[in-house]
Amino acid sequence: MGDSKGPSRQALRRAAKVGDLVAGPMRTVLRPTAKVGFPYRKPTVPRGVVVPEEASKLGADYDTDWARRPLAKAARTAIHRGPLQAAVKALADPEVLGTDRLDDLARLDDDAPPLIFAPNHYSHLDTLIMSVAVPEPWRGKLMVAAAADYFFDTRWKGAASALALNALPIDREVTGRKSADMIRRLIDDGYSLVIYPEGGRSPDGWGQEFKGGAAYLSIRTGAPVVPVFIDGTGAIFGKGMKRPKPGTSRVVFGRPLRPEPGESTRRFNARIEAAVTMLGDESLTDAWTARRRAATGTNPKLTGPEYTGWRRQWALTDRRELGSVGVRRRQKRRWPDLG
Amino acid sequence: MPRPGFVLEVDRSTPPLLFWRGENFSLEKLPAGRSRVIYPPEPLKPIDDVDGAIRHALLNPIDQDPLPALLFPGMKLTIAFDDVSLPLPKMQQPDTRQRVIEAVLDMAADAGVDDVHIIAALGLHRRMHEYELRHALGDRIYDAFHPRGMLYQHDAEDHDNLVELGTTPHGEVLEINKRAAESDLLVYVNINSVPMDGGWKSVCTGLASYRCLSHHHNGHTLQHTRSLSGHREHSALHQSIWRMGKILRDHGPKLFQIETSLNTDMFPSPFDFIAKREWEWTARDRATYLATTKSLDRTPRRLARKIFHSIQAPHRMTSVQAGETGAVHELTLQHVYRQQLVPVEGQTDILTLGIPFVSPYNPDGIMNPILVMCMGLGYLFNMYRNKPLVREGGVIIMTHPTYREFHPVHHPSYIDFFEQVLPDTTDPVVMGQKWERQYAEDEWYRHLYRTGNAYHGVHPFYAWYWGAHGQQWAGKVIVVGGDPSTVRRLGFTPASTMDDAFELASDVVGRAPTITHLHVPALLVADVS
Numbered sequence: 001m002g003d004s005k006g007p008s009r010q011a012l013r014r015a016a017k018v019g020d021l022v023a024g025p026m027r028t029v030l031r032p033t034a035k036v037g038f039p040y041r042k043p044t045v046p047r048g049v050v051v052p053e054e055a056s057k058l059g060a061d062y063d064t065d066w067a068r069r070p071l072a073k074a075a076r077t078a079i080h081r082g083p084l085q086a087a088v089k090a091l092a093d094p095e096v097l098g099t100d101r102l103d104d105l106a107r108l109d110d111d112a113p114p115l116i117f118a119p120n121h122y123s124h125l126d127t128l129i130m131s132v133a134v135p136e137p138w139r140g141k142l143m144v145a146a147a148a149d150y151f152f153d154t155r156w157k158g159a160a161s162a163l164a165l166n167a168l169p170i171d172r173e174v175t176g177r178k179s180a181d182m183i184r185r186l187i188d189d190g191y192s193l194v195i196y197p198e199g200g201r202s203p204d205g206w207g208q209e210f211k212g213g214a215a216y217l218s219i220r221t222g223a224p225v226v227p228v229f230i231d232g233t234g235a236i237f238g239k240g241m242k243r244p245k246p247g248t249s250r251v252v253f254g255r256p257l258r259p260e261p262g263e264s265t266r267r268f269n270a271r272i273e274a275a276v277t278m279l280g281d282e283s284l285t286d287a288w289t290a291r292r293r294a295a296t297g298t299n300p301k302l303t304g305p306e307y308t309g310w311r312r313q314w315a316l317t318d319r320r321e322l323g324s325v326g327v328r329r330r331q332k333r334r335w336p337d338l339g
Numbered sequence: 340m341p342r343p344g345f346v347l348e349v350d351r352s353t354p355p356l357l358f359w360r361g362e363n364f365s366l367e368k369l370p371a372g373r374s375r376v377i378y379p380p381e382p383l384k385p386i387d388d389v390d391g392a393i394r395h396a397l398l399n400p401i402d403q404d405p406l407p408a409l410l411f412p413g414m415k416l417t418i419a420f421d422d423v424s425l426p427l428p429k430m431q432q433p434d435t436r437q438r439v440i441e442a443v444l445d446m447a448a449d450a451g452v453d454d455v456h457i458i459a460a461l462g463l464h465r466r467m468h469e470y471e472l473r474h475a476l477g478d479r480i481y482d483a484f485h486p487r488g489m490l491y492q493h494d495a496e497d498h499d500n501l502v503e504l505g506t507t508p509h510g511e512v513l514e515i516n517k518r519a520a521e522s523d524l525l526v527y528v529n530i531n532s533v534p535m536d537g538g539w540k541s542v543c544t545g546l547a548s549y550r551c552l553s554h555h556h557n558g559h560t561l562q563h564t565r566s567l568s569g570h571r572e573h574s575a576l577h578q579s580i581w582r583m584g585k586i587l588r589d590h591g592p593k594l595f596q597i598e599t600s601l602n603t604d605m606f607p608s609p610f611d612f613i614a615k616r617e618w619e620w621t622a623r624d625r626a627t628y629l630a631t632t633k634s635l636d637r638t639p640r641r642l643a644r645k646i647f648h649s650i651q652a653p654h655r656m657t658s659v660q661a662g663e664t665g666a667v668h669e670l671t672l673q674h675v676y677r678q679q680l681v682p683v684e685g686q687t688d689i690l691t692l693g694i695p696f697v698s699p700y701n702p703d704g705i706m707n708p709i710l711v712m713c714m715g716l717g718y719l720f721n722m723y724r725n726k727p728l729v730r731e732g733g734v735i736i737m738t739h740p741t742y743r744e745f746h747p748v749h750h751p752s753y754i755d756f757f758e759q760v761l762p763d764t765t766d767p768v769v770m771g772q773k774w775e776r777q778y779a780e781d782e783w784y785r786h787l788y789r790t791g792n793a794y795h796g797v798h799p800f801y802a803w804y805w806g807a808h809g810q811q812w813a814g815k816v817i818v819v820g821g822d823p824s825t826v827r828r829l830g831f832t833p834a835s836t837m838d839d840a841f842e843l844a845s846d847v848v849g850r851a852p853t854i855t856h857l858h859v860p861a862l863l864v865a866d867v868s
Binding site for chain 1: 387433449451453477480483484
C-alpha cells in the first residue's frame with residue numbers, strides 16, 4: 001500500500017545518505033568564505049553611530065542619460081524590432097488608425113517637430129504598444145514618462161525600463177522642476193515623449209481625470225500634444241490581472257494640439273482630455289458621430305458613469321461589448337434565421 | 340526654387356529623349372536642328388500647413404459668406420467630390436478630398452448639422468470601388484457615412500433622383516442630382532489637375548444626367564473646342580457649361596465651391612527619372628531606366644499594369660480657394676497656369692507624344708485603343724493655349740503599343756464600340772448621329788453602369804469626341820509601336836520605329852519638317868504664340 005502512494009523508506013534513507021555525502025565536502029569548501037568579512041563584505045555599523053544617508057539614485061533621481069547613448073540606442077532598436085514587436089503582436093495585435101493626421105509633420109522627416117503623445121492608460125501594455133505604434137520619424141526618438149515610484153524603485157527595474165523603453169522617471173504626484181527641465185532638454189534635442197495624463201493605470205477599467213502634466217510640458221516646451229486613445233488593453237492586461245489574456249487592441253491618433261496664446265495649463269489640459277474622449281468615441285462608433293457629439297460635449301466620458309459599485313462595472317461590460325477589441329471572444333454560434 | 344518650363348532646341352549633343360510607351364518607355368533620337376522639346380516647369384513648392392490653408396479658405400471665401408455662417412441646425416448639406424479620374428496617378432494618402440471634406444465636416448459638426456450626404460460626382464464614369472473611396476476619403480469618412488447610406492455615388496440614370504433646374508437660351512437642359520439640387524447648401528470639393536476642370540463644369544458634369552451631358556459632350560461641340568486648356572471663349576464645351584452654370588446659379592442650390600491645385604510631382608522614387616531632363620540623369624537614373632525597361636520588356640502586361648497602377652504620386656497641394664464658383668475658378672486657373680504654363684513660339688509640322696499607361700478613364704484599368712486616341716488627341720494635343728503646337732494639317736506621332744485589350748468590367752461598351760462603330764465610321768459627328776443613342780439607351784450597359792463598375796454605355800463615344808478637334812486638325816496620325824490592325828481601326832497609320840514614322844510623315848509635311856516633342860510627365864500647357 002505504502003509502495004503505491006510514494007517512495008519507500010529504503011529510498012528515503014538512500015537519498016539522505018547521498019545528501020550527507022554532498023553536504024560534507026560542501027561545508028568544507030564554503031567554510032573559508034564564511035569567515036570572509038570586510039572589505040569583501042559590507043562593513044558592519046558600530047552601535048550608536050548614525051550613518052549619513054546617501055543621496056538616492058532611484059526613483060525620480062535615477063539617471064537615464066546612459067540609455068540614450070549609441071550602444072543603448074542600438075540595443076533598444078534591436079529589442080523593439082524583434083522581441084517587443086513580436087510580443088505586442090501576440091498579446092494585443094494593435095490596429096493603428098489616424099496616423100494620417102500626423103502626415104504633414106511626418107513629411108518633414110528630420111525636421112519634424114518633437115511631439116508629446118498623450119494616451120489614456122489602462123495597462124502596462126499601453127507603453128509597449130505605443131513603442132511600436134508611434135509612426136516614424138518619432139518612433140526612433142521616443143521616450144516614455146514612467147512613474148518613478150514604480151518603474152525606478154529598484155536598480156534592475158530602472159535599468160530595464162530605461163534600456164527597453166527609453167523611460168524617464170517622473171514623479172506622478174507633481175511634475176517637478178527637475179523632471180520638467182530634463183524633459184525640456186530632451187525635447188530640445190529632438191526627443192518625443194509619451195506621457196499618460198491620467199498619471200497611472202486605470203484602477204477599474206474606466207479612465208481617470210487628466211492631470212495637467214502633458215499640457216504643462218507642452219506649454220513649457222512648445223511641442224504639440226497628440227491625443228491618443230488606446231482601446232482594449234484594459235481587458236487584456238488591466239491593473240490587478242496576474243497574467244495577460246491575449247486579444248486585440250486599437251490605437252487612434254488625433255490631430256496635434258498646440259496651446260493657444262495665453263492659454264492656461266488647466267484649459268489646455270481640458271482640451272486634451274476632450275480630444276482623447278472624442279477619439280474614444282470614434283473608436284467605438286465612427287468619426288462623424290464622435291465629432292458631432294464633441295461639438296455638443298456629449299461624447300461618452302472616459303471616466304465612465306457617475307455612479308459607483310456594481311453598476312459602474314456593469315456599464316464597463318456594456319462598453320466593452322460595444323467595442324470590437326479586447327480579449328478574443330469565442331465566436332457566438334449563430335443559427336440561420338429561417339423566418 | 341523650382342525651375343520654370345523651357346523649350347530645348349535639339350542639337351547633335353542632345354541625348355535621346357524619353358517617350359512613354361504605355362507600360363514602358365523608350366529613348367528616341369530626334370533630328371538635330373529642326374526639333375525642339377518642351378519641358379514642363381518643375382513642381383512648385385507645396386503649402387506646408389495644408390489643414391491650416393484649407394481652414395483659412397473656408398473661413399475667408401471669395402465673394403461668399405464664411406462656411407460656418409452658411410451652416411445651421413436642421414439644414415440639408417450635400418458634399419460632392421471629384422471621382423477617381425483625378426488626380427493621376429492617384430495621390431499618396433491623405434488625399435486632398437479627405438482633408439477638405441474633414442474640414443467641412445468639422446464645421447458642420449460645430450454648427451449642429453445632422454443631415455449630411457456625401458456624393459461622388461461621377462457623371463457617366465464608372466462607380467468607384469470601395470478601396471478607391473477609402474483612398475480618396477479616408478477610412479474615417481467612409482466608415483462613418485457609407486454604412487448609413489450617407490456616402491454614395493451619383494447615378495445619372497436614376498430618374499427618380501434627378502431634377503431639372505432649367506433650360507439655357509440655347510435649349511440646353513440642366514438636370515442634376517436631386518439631393519444636391521434640393522440641399523440648403525451644396526459644397527463641391529474639386530481637384531484641379533488641369534485647367535479644363537473645375538468651375539461650373541464640376542456640378543454640370545459630375546452631378547448631371549445623360550440628357551444634360553449630351554448637350555456639350557458631342558462631336559460637334561468638341562470639334563469647336565479649341566482648346567480644353569486655354570481661353571474659355573475658344574471652347575464650345577466650356578461655353579455651353581458656363582451657360583448651364585448661370586441656370587445653376589439662378590435656380591439651383593446655394594453652391595460653395597472649393598477648388599484645389601496640385602503641383603506636378605507625379606512619380607516617386609525609383610520612377611523619378613521620368614520627370615528629369617535627360618542630360619541630368621545620374622548613373623543611378625540610367626541604371627534604373629535600363630533595369631526598368633529591360634525588366635518590363637519581359638514582364639507580362641497584366642503584371643506591368645498592376646505595378647504602374649499601384650504607383651501613388653507624391654502630388655502636393657499648391658493652393659486652395661473657396662467661395663463663389665466663378666471667382667474661385669479664376670483664381671484656381673492662375674495657380675494651375677503658374678505650375679503648368681510654358682511659353683512656346685510658333686507651331687511645327689510634327690508633334691510627338693508619348694502615351695502613358697493611364698488616362699482619366701482607366702485608373703486601375705486597361706488603356707484600351709479608344710483611350711489611346713482620347714489621351715493623345717483629346718488630352719495631350721489639347722494641352723495648349725492660343726494655338727495648337729502642330730500646324731493645321733500637320734502630323735501627330737504617338738508612341739504606344741495600342742494592344743487590342745479591354746477591361747471587361749470597366750469598359751464593356753468600349754468593346755462593342757471598337758467592333759461595331761469604328762469599322763463603320765471614325766467621324767465623331769456621324770457616329771453620334773448613327774450610333775450614340777443605341778449605346779446610351781442599352782439596358783444592359785445601363786444596368787452595368789448603375790450596379791457594377793462600368794462606364795456608361797455612351798462613354799466610348801465621349802472618349803472619342805474628346806479627340807475630335809485633334810482628329811480634325813491633324814493631317815495624319817501615326818502610332819509608333821502599336822498593333823497595326825488596331826491602329827488602322829482607329830483610322831491612324833501604324834509605324835514600327837520613330838524613323839519609319841518620320842518617313843511616313845514626309846508624305847504630308849515634306850522631307851525636313853520641324854518637330855516638337857511634348858515631354859510628359861509632368862503636365863504642361865504650351866502657351867503658343
